[in-house]
Structures are given as structure tokens and as C-alpha cells.
Amino acid sequence: MKSVVPVTVVEIKTACSQCNLRELCLPFGLDPGEVNQLDELVGSRRKIKRQQHLYRSGDPFEAIYAIRAGSFKTDVILEDGRDQVTGFQMTGEVLGLDGISSEEHSCNAIALEDSEVCVIPFGRLEELSRQVESLQHQFHKIMSREIVRDHGVMMLLGSMRAEERLAAFLLNMSQRFTVRGFSPSEFHLRMTRDEIGSYLGLKLETVSRAFSRFQEEGLVAVQQKHIRILDTPGLKRILNHHTA
Amino acid sequence: MKSVVPVTVVEIKTACSQCNLRELCLPFGLDPGEVNQLDELVGSRRKIKRQQHLYRSGDPFEAIYAIRAGSFKTDVILEDGRDQVTGFQMTGEVLGLDGISSEEHSCNAIALEDSEVCVIPFGRLEELSRQVESLQHQFHKIMSREIVRDHGVMMLLGSMRAEERLAAFLLNMSQRFTVRGFSPSEFHLRMTRDEIGSYLGLKLETVSRAFSRFQEEGLVAVQQKHIRILDTPGLKRILNHHTA
DNA sequence: AAATCGTATTGATGTGGATCAAAGGGCTCC
DNA sequence: GGAGCCCTTTGATCCACATCAATACGATTT
Numbered sequence: 334m335k336s337v338v339p340v341t342v343v344e345i346k347t348a349c350s351q352c353n354l355r356e357l358c359l360p361f362g363l364d365p366g367e368v369n370q371l372d373e374l375v376g377s378r379r380k381i382k383r384q385q386h387l388y389r390s391g392d393p394f395e396a397i398y399a400i401r402a403g404s405f406k407t408d409v410i411l412e413d414g415r416d417q418v419t420g421f422q423m424t425g426e427v428l429g430l431d432g433i434s435s436e437e438h439s440c441n442a443i444a445l446e447d448s449e450v451c452v453i454p455f456g457r458l459e460e461l462s463r464q465v466e467s468l469q470h471q472f473h474k475i476m477s478r479e480i481v482r483d484h485g486v487m488m489l490l491g492s493m494r495a496e497e498r499l500a501a502f503l504l505n506m507s508q509r510f511t512v513r514g515f516s517p518s519e520f521h522l523r524m525t526r527d528e529i530g531s532y533l534g535l536k537l538e539t540v541s542r543a544f545s546r547f548q549e550e551g552l553v554a555v556q557q558k559h560i561r562i563l564d565t566p567g568l569k570r571i572l573n574h575h576t577a
Numbered sequence: 578m579k580s581v582v583p584v585t586v587v588e589i590k591t592a593c594s595q596c597n598l599r600e601l602c603l604p605f606g607l608d609p610g611e612v613n614q615l616d617e618l619v620g621s622r623r624k625i626k627r628q629q630h631l632y633r634s635g636d637p638f639e640a641i642y643a644i645r646a647g648s649f650k651t652d653v654i655l656e657d658g659r660d661q662v663t664g665f666q667m668t669g670e671v672l673g674l675d676g677i678s679s680e681e682h683s684c685n686a687i688a689l690e691d692s693e694v695c696v697i698p699f700g701r702l703e704e705l706s707r708q709v710e711s712l713q714h715q716f717h718k719i720m721s722r723e724i725v726r727d728h729g730v731m732m733l734l735g736s737m738r739a740e741e742r743l744a745a746f747l748l749n750m751s752q753r754f755t756v757r758g759f760s761p762s763e764f765h766l767r768m769t770r771d772e773i774g775s776y777l778g779l780k781l782e783t784v785s786r787a788f789s790r791f792q793e794e795g796l797v798a799v800q801q802k803h804i805r806i807l808d809t810p811g812l813k814r815i816l817n818h819h820t821a
Numbered sequence: 822a823a824a825t826c827g828t829a830t831t832g833a834t835g836t837g838g839a840t841c842a843a844a845g846g847g848c849t850c851c
Numbered sequence: 852g853g854a855g856c857c858c859t860t861t862g863a864t865c866c867a868c869a870t871c872a873a874t875a876c877g878a879t880t881t
Binding site: 738739779780782783786801 | 867868869870876877
């Protein structure tokens with residue numbers, strides 16, 4: 334027999350005010366009353382199965398998405414088939430900002446595992462952020478953070494060597510897991526070597542070799558997608574000790 | 578003898594409502610009354626001489642800047658001295674968005690020629706964009722456009738070969754000159770080969786060689802920084818005809 | 822008009838990562 | 852719980868771009 338628990342109970346359970354990601358997400362810096370207003374705006378949630386698209390390049394832009402559970406990659410594909418992973422996104426991060434400029438999405442967002450997002454209709458977000466100063470400011474910070482992040486990737490792609498890129502990637506992942514309350518030194522990557530390679534501007538074989546080298550040097554223990562960082566300072570040294 | 582024309586005359590002359598860049602810039606989509614409100618907000622203008630910084634990484638973030646005249650580059654510098662040019666900006670484009678996220682600038686903005694910017698205090702911009710919906714939306718579009726642009730650069734750096742990168746760069750410059758009412762096929766680059774190389778993730782010699790090759794093939798006529806594009810479809814073909 | 826210095830071009834050689842190739846390991850899906 | 856397939860690792864070779872080096876050009880200064 335089906336449960337008769339009203340839907341509202343579920344909705345309350347998943348509201349921003351109850352969400353343990355709120356410190357990372359759009360509600361950051363809002364007072365409780367404001368968070369409730371935001372709750373009303375977040376119309377629905379959407380589950381996305383592994384390998385499925387949240388949106389595709391060319392789709393009309395209507396909403397941005399906050400990741401409640403799981404993780405995603407975004408990529409751009411050229412006519413000739415070449416593609417570039419432009420980012421990996423984790424819980425509490427916002428997807429879809431690329432679509433604002435032209436009213437349609439300019440990249441693909443694909444779930445790396447079974448995931449769930451909060452759908453935030455963009456018109457209503459703009460409306461509410463005209464009334465709620467702290468929401469407006471937090472939204473601007475999130476967009477700006479994306480720009481700063483992209484500049485970091487440009488630096489990585491434009492002037493780092495393969496092992497530096499992978500070290501930067503691992504340290505970045507570690508830091509983001511830490512913020513989410515997971516271990517800084519032991520985690521599971523949801524993306525393949527090929528996807529890491531695309532993101533870092535390297536071929537998958539090069540990524541694999543760099544992992545092996547790090548393992549030989551005792552910097553990390555690698556078992557497929559399971560990563561244990563053994564020597565964080567050592568990884569940081571690879572990044573900074575560039576003998577130009 | 579000095580002129581006694583009141584300062585206000587100059588200020589009116591340089592107001593958003595009178596500016597021929599308004600279709601490219603923050604006032605786009607605003608009605609005349611709204612543009613006047615924006616005028617009041619743009620407190621001052623600042624002249625920046627060639628090679629001087631508009632802001633530096635680490636400077637406190639207080640304002641964003643719209644380029645009235647001239648052009649800029651932005652770059653990021655690592656502790657070990659390596660640097661990466663993250664963009665070139667032309668008239669009507671906005672600088673400083675990187676600073677919103679952390680309240681301080683995260684890159685350097687340097688004038689490529691004697692230039693002038695409109696200073697837009699950010700707190701007041703947020704305030705006004707809470708009242709003026711079209712300004713809010715245009716500002717969001719400008720931030721989003723920056724994100725989309727950065728994704729394009731990531732694609733370029735991550736998966737294109739040297740000549741493809743340079744072709745993409747030239748076509749992009751051409752398109753931006755065109756929008757500003759200049760010739761699509763003949764223009765003057767304000768940046769050095771070294772700066773182009775940094776932006777494209779190449780060494781200056783490689784940039785120079787790619788220019789020479791394009792010239793041999795009759796695609797462009799290059800005379801130092803003066804560029805004449807002779808075969809736009811040919812350049813586009815280099816971009817797309819990637820035989821993977 | 823000569824001197825200077827930053828910028829650009831071109832050539833010769835070196836190398837990091839790509840490409841090609843093959844085999845082993847672990848998921849996923851019946 | 853087994854079959855198939857995707858993912859990963861590792862080795863051998865190749866090549867695009869970096870590096871090193873020398874010269875030439877152009878703008879600015881004197």
C-alpha cells in the first residue's frame with residue numbers, strides 16, 4: 334500500500350532552510366526570513382541519472398540549478414567533434430550561469446553519478462534579488478567566483494606542465510571535499526581519466542602516467558578512482574617549484 | 578590663457594546617454610530615463626596611461642570599470658613568476674568583475690595604450706539594479722558573457738593547435754572591431770607577440786611563425802602589429818577542418 | 822642622424838606529451 | 852554470477868611546439 338504522507342512533508346525536508354548545503358549555496362548570508370522567501374522560489378527538484386544531461390548547448394535558458402546531491406561535468410563541443418570539459422561541479426554549486434547571456438545554454442551539463450538539483454527559475458530569482466539585497470549580493474559573488482575559477486583554469490592550461498596540472502587538480506578536489514565535510518586526503522573521483530584529461534588539456538594516457546609517477550614518488554595512493562593523498566606539501570611543491 | 582568652460586559641460590559630453598558605446602555597454606536595453614539614473618551613478622572617469630595598472634591583484638574591490646577609450650589586458654601571476662594573460666578588453670567592455678567574489682581583485686588590469694575608463698562604484702550599481710530591472714538584467718548578461726567567453730578560451734587552450742588558436746584569435750579580434758564600427762579586415766593590434774602568446778598558451782616565437790605561415794598562404798598580410806585579413810573563410814577553415 | 826632598446830623574425834635543435842598499440846582489470850547489465 | 856565492455860595501465864615511437872641563438876627591424880631618445 335502506498336504511503337499517504339503528504340507531499341509537503343517531503344518538500345519541507347528538502348527546503349533551503351533545512352539543507353545542510355546552505356552555507357555553500359545561494360542562501361549563504363541570508364537571514365531565516367529571507368531563506369524562506371528563497372524556498373518558495375525553488376519550485377521543483379529534478380533527479381538526473383548518471384550520464385544524463387541536465388541541459389544541452391542550445392537549450393532555451395529558463396533556470397539555474399543548485400546541486401543537492403551528486404556531481405556534474407560541463408563541456409563544450411565543436412562542430413568537428415572535439416570537446417573540452419570546462420568544469421566539474423559538486424554539491425552546493427550552481428549550474429547554468431552560461432545561459433544568461435544569450436537566453437540559451439552554451440554548454441552541456443552531464444551528471445557524473447545519479448544526482449539531484451534544485452530548479453531555480455531565473456526570472457523569479459532576479460525578481461527576488463531585487464527585493465533581497467543579501468540574495469542579490471550572494472548571487473553576484475557566485476557568478477564572480479565562476480569567473481575567477483575559469484581564470485585559474487586558463488593559467489593551468491596556458492602555462493603548466495602535465496604533472497603540475499594534475500597536482501593542481503587533486504589539491505582543488507581535496508579542498509572542495511574538505512569544505513563539504515569529507516576527508517581532505519581520501520576521496521573517490523567520479524570522472525574518468527579521459528574526462529580529467531579533457532579538463533586539464535591532456536590525453537588520458539598522460540593523466541594515467543602522471544598518477545603512476547605520483548604513486549611511485551609516494552605522493553598519492555591510487556586505486557582506480559579511489560585517491561589517497563599521502564603528501565599534500567609534496568603536491569604543493571610540484572605546483573610552486575617550477576624551475577623556469 | 579586657460580579655458581573657462583565649466584567642468585559640467587565636459588561631464589555631460591561624456592555621460593552614458595551621450596556615449597556612442599552605450600549599445601555595447603551597461604546601458605544597453607535601458608530607456609532614456611533609466612540611462613540618466615545610471616549617469617548619476619558613474620561618479621568619475623579615470624585616465625590610465627599605457628603600461629599602467631587600472632588595478633592589481635589584491636587591491637580592495639570597490640568598483641567595476643567600463644572602458645571609454647583605449648584597451649587593456651588582464652593577467653594572473655603565480656608566485657614563481659609565471660604569468661598568464663586572461664583576456665584583452667576593448668571599448669564598451671567591463672573590467673573588474675573578478676573582484677566581486679572575494680572583495681578584492683584577483684588579477685591585474687593593464688592599459689595597452691593610453692586609455693580612459695568610467696568608474697562604477699559597485700555598491701551603488703547593486704543598489705540601482707535593485708530598482709531598475711533592465712539594468713539588473715544587462716549586468717547579469719555581461720557577467721554571463723564573461724563566463725561563456727572564458728569557456729571558449731578553455732576550449733582553445735585545451736584542444737586546439739597553434740595555428741587554430743591564432744586563427745581563432747584573429748577572427749575574434751576582427752569581429753570585435755567590426756561591432757565597434759571599424760574595418761573587419763584591417764586593424765592594429767595593441768599587444769605584443771609575447772602577450773598574444775601568453776593568452777594563447779604559446780611562446781612568442783610560435784606566434785610569430787604562425788603569422789608568417791598565414792602570410793605565406795595568403796590568409797593575412799602582417800606588418801608588425803598591423804594586420805590585414807585577406808581570406809576570412811580560409812581562417813575559418815583552419816578552425817573547423819581539424820582532421821582528428 | 823646616430824645610438825639604444827624593446828620587439829619581431831627566422832633557423833637549428835631538443836623534448837614533453839601525443840599517438841599508436843597491446844594487455845589487464847573492474848564495472849555493469851543481463 | 853558470468854559475459855561483455857569500458858576503463859586503465861604501460862611500452863614504443865613520433866611530432867608539434869619549446870628552447871636556444873642570432874639577426875633584423877622600428878620606435879624613441881639625444
